[in-house]
Structures are given as structure tokens and as C-alpha cells.
Amino acid sequence: MKIHGQLRRSIEADHSKQTAQIIDQTLLPHHVEWRELSTLEDAAEAIKVMRVRGAPLIGATAAYGMFFGLRADASDAGLHQAYDVLHATRPTAVNLRWALDRMKRTVEPLSPEKRAEAAWEEALAICEEDVKTNHAIGRHALELFREIQARKSDPDAPLNVMTHCNAGWLATVDWGTAISPIYQAHDAGLKVHVWVSETRPRGQGASLTAFELKEHGVPYTLIVDNNAGHLLQRGLVDVVIVGTDRVTAHGDVANKIGTYLKALAAKAHDVPFYVATPVSTIDWTIADGVRDIPIEQRSSREVTHMPGLTDQGNREEVLITPEGTQARNDGFDVTPAALVTALVTEHGAYPATAAALQELQAKL
Numbered sequence: 001m002k003i004h005g006q007l008r009r010s011i012e013a014d015h016s017k018q019t020a021q022i023i024d025q026t027l028l029p030h031h032v033e034w035r036e037l038s039t040l041e042d043a044a045e046a047i048k049v050m051r052v053r054g055a056p057l058i059g060a061t062a063a064y065g066m067f068f069g070l071r072a073d074a075s076d077a078g079l080h081q082a083y084d085v086l087h088a089t090r091p092t093a094v095n096l097r098w099a100l101d102r103m104k105r106t107v108e109p110l111s112p113e114k115r116a117e118a119a120w121e122e123a124l125a126i127c128e129e130d131v132k133t134n135h136a137i138g139r140h141a142l143e144l145f146r147e148i149q150a151r152k153s154d155p156d157a158p159l160n161v162m163t164h165c166n167a168g169w170l171a172t173v174d175w176g177t178a179i180s181p182i183y184q185a186h187d188a189g190l191k192v193h194v195w196v197s198e199t200r201p202r203g204q205g206a207s208l209t210a211f212e213l214k215e216h217g218v219p220y221t222l223i224v225d226n227n228a229g230h231l232l233q234r235g236l237v238d239v240v241i242v243g244t245d246r247v248t249a250h251g252d253v254a255n256k257i258g259t260y261l262k263a264l265a266a267k268a269h270d271v272p273f274y275v276a277t278p279v280s281t282i283d284w285t286i287a288d289g290v291r292d293i294p295i296e297q298r299s300s301r302e303v304t305h306m307p308g309l310t311d312q313g314n315r316e317e318v319l320i321t322p323e324g325t326q327a328r329n330d331g332f333d334v335t336p337a338a339l340v341t342a343l344v345t346e347h348g349a350y351p352a353t354a355a356a357l358q359e360l361q362a363k364l
């Protein structure tokens with residue numbers, strides 16, 4: 001994707017040094033700063049403090065982290081240590097475990113001296129596949145967008161798409177999942193307008209999705225999260241599409257806190273609610289999302305303080321509550337399968353049901 005006019009990816013390999021470059025997303029949208037990851041600790045820290053975030057990008061970064069760990073210590077103990085350190089960084093996005101398991105499966109049967117090189121190649125492969133996967137998700141969701149557009153009473157009016165959090169290229173290696181069809185629609189000349197919800201408390205919509213859409217020239221309007229129901233009720237939204245951090249084998253969907261309310265409101269107003277998900281985000285080992293998906297508990301400070309920039313360009317946080325206020329900060333919520341119109345994967349759109357997902361799994 002383009003960033004300041006240059007074609008880049010959210011994570012890039014430096015082949016000569018065998019390191020990875022990431023955009024430090026904690027500084028966006030104000031500063032685009034690239035940062036080098038070269039050790040297991042660098043990768044784990046980047047995921048933990050959300051310099052990189054978004055389920056697929058967390059997986060890709062963890063894959064490089066495994067390589068860094070094995071470069072330092074390719075023994076069985078080193079392998080397990082790298083796995084455990086990375087696995088402990090964030091709990092909800094299953095792509096983390098998916099990538100670590102894939103890396104482990106690749107290197108464990110090899111002798112230690114061959115492991116690091118194989119891990120580097122596998123991390124590169126995960127990144128390349130991610131780009132192709134997200135492009136395919138976008139293609140499939142674009143077909144759904146076209147069908148919705150064709151049903152509109154004024155086919156020349158823009159398609160109004162609502163999204164939540166950031167499931168764009170910053171959340172993946174490239175393209176994004178939920179935002180991929182929006183880019184592809186815009187590039188194909190379909191008029192599209194995006195309602196971007198700010199996504200309190202971390203503001204991924206306001207700072208990241210708005211940044212991406214602006215860079216790409218896609219028309220968008222920022223709303224506070226609580227505006228979503230009102231817009232859906234007024235018929236100002238044609239389709240809702242979000243990404244996900246974990247989908248169960250029965251089609252329940254974990255995504256950024258606030259997704260569930262959008263799904264409920266979309267259902268109430270008969271607006272399609274799509275979830276863009278690579279197969280790597282499906283956790284085939286669990287069925288009931290509310291019971292089985294671990295929900296990240298984050299610092300109350302993210303709720304009680306608002307981040308901003310001083311006139312001098314320094315980051316600062318402003319307290320917005322009475323001193324000492326306790327806040328609860330669930331990072332994600334679960335949308336039951338019944339509220340999901342379809343799961344859009346790289347293999348096409350599937351109903352969010354156990355039977356449809358079994359059919360998909362059988363094809364893999």
C-alpha cells in the first residue's frame with residue numbers, strides 16, 4: 001500500500017541483515033517512523049506495546065520473532081523459550097498461536113544448525129501468503145459490495161460502508177482484511193464512502209483507519225463509536241464489514257470492543273454485517289466464543305486518559321475523569337454467529353455456521 005506516496009508493507013524484511021522493519025503504529029498518524037526488529041525481545045515488545053497490532057500482523061511479527069530467537073539459540077530449549085515469550089504477548093488474536101505453531105512445525109524436526117535459516121524462509125512465506133490471502137478476501141467481499149450497490153435505489157450514490165477498529169493494511173502485511181474490498185472497490189471506480197468509528201480507547205479507527213483511507217484517497221467520515229446505531233437506524237449505512245481476531249468453529253467472532261453493538265444494530269435494521277477473516281484466524285479447537293475466547297484485559301489508564309500531541313509535537317496523555325476513577329477495559333467482545341451475515345475468507349464467503357465451516361475446513 002502507499003504511504004506518503006511510496007509502496008510499502010507494514011512489515012518488511014531486510015534480507016542483508018535478516019531483520020524486520022515495522023512502522024511504529026503507536027506514533028501514527030502524526031509520525032511515520034520505521035523501526036528495526038532484530039531480536040526475540042524486540043519482536044515481543046513490539047507486539048506487547050502495540051507498535052504492531054491487528055491479528056495477521058501480530059502473527060507475521062511473531063514469525064520473525066521465532067527466527068530471531070532461533071538465530072540466538074537454535075536448541076530445543078531456545079525454540080520453546082521463543083515460542084513461550086511470544087505466545088505470552090497478547091491473548092486474543094489466534095493468528096499469534098497459528099504462526100508460532102507453523103514455525104515450530106517447520107523447524108522442530110530439523111537439526112539445530114538448520115533451524116534459523118528455515119525459520120527465516122518460513123517467516124517470509126507467511127508474509128507473502130498474507131498479502132495474497134488479503135487480496136483474495138477483498139476480491140470476494142467486493143462481489144458482495146457490488147450486489148448491495150446494485151440493489152440501491154440510487155445506484156449512483158456511493159456505497160456507505162461502516163467499519164470498526166483497524167482491519168486495513170496496518171493490521172496485516174498488506175491490503176488488510178475488512179478494508180481490502182474497500183481499496184479494491186475504490187480502485188475499480190465503485191463509489192465508496194466509509195464510516196470510520198474512532199474505536200475508543202486506543203483509537204485505531206481515528207488514528208489508523210482514517211490514516212490509511214486518507215493516504216489512499218478513499219472518502220471517509222469519522223464518527224464516535226456511539227454514533228453507529230443512529231446511522232444504521234437512519235438508513236445511512238449499506239453494509240458493515242469488520243475484521244476479527246478469532247472465529248470459532250461455530251462462527252462466533254471476537255473483534256475489537258464495540259463490534260458486538262454494531263452487529264446488534266445492523267441486525268435490527270436489516271443491514272448486512274460481514275466479517276472478513278483469513279482461515280488463519282479460525283480457531284478450529286473451540287465452538288462457543290463467549291465461553292472460550294480469551295478476552296484481553298487492558299490498562300484502565302487507556303480509558304481514564306486521552307492521548308494527544310502538544311504544540312511542540314510531543315505525546316501527552318490528559319486525565320478525563322476524577323482522580324482515582326476505576327475503569328474496566330476489555331479489549332475485545334464476541335459477536336455470536338447468528339448476527340453475522342457471512343464470513344468472507346480467502347476461499348469465498350461462508351455462512352457463519354458450524355456446517356459451513358466444516359465444509360470449508362474439509363477443503364483446506
Ligand code: MRU
Binds near residue numbers: 177242
Ligand atoms: O487491539 P488491536 O488493535 O490489535 O485489535 C485489532 C482488531 O481488533 C482488528 O479488527 C482485528 O485484529 C482484525 S485485523 C485484520
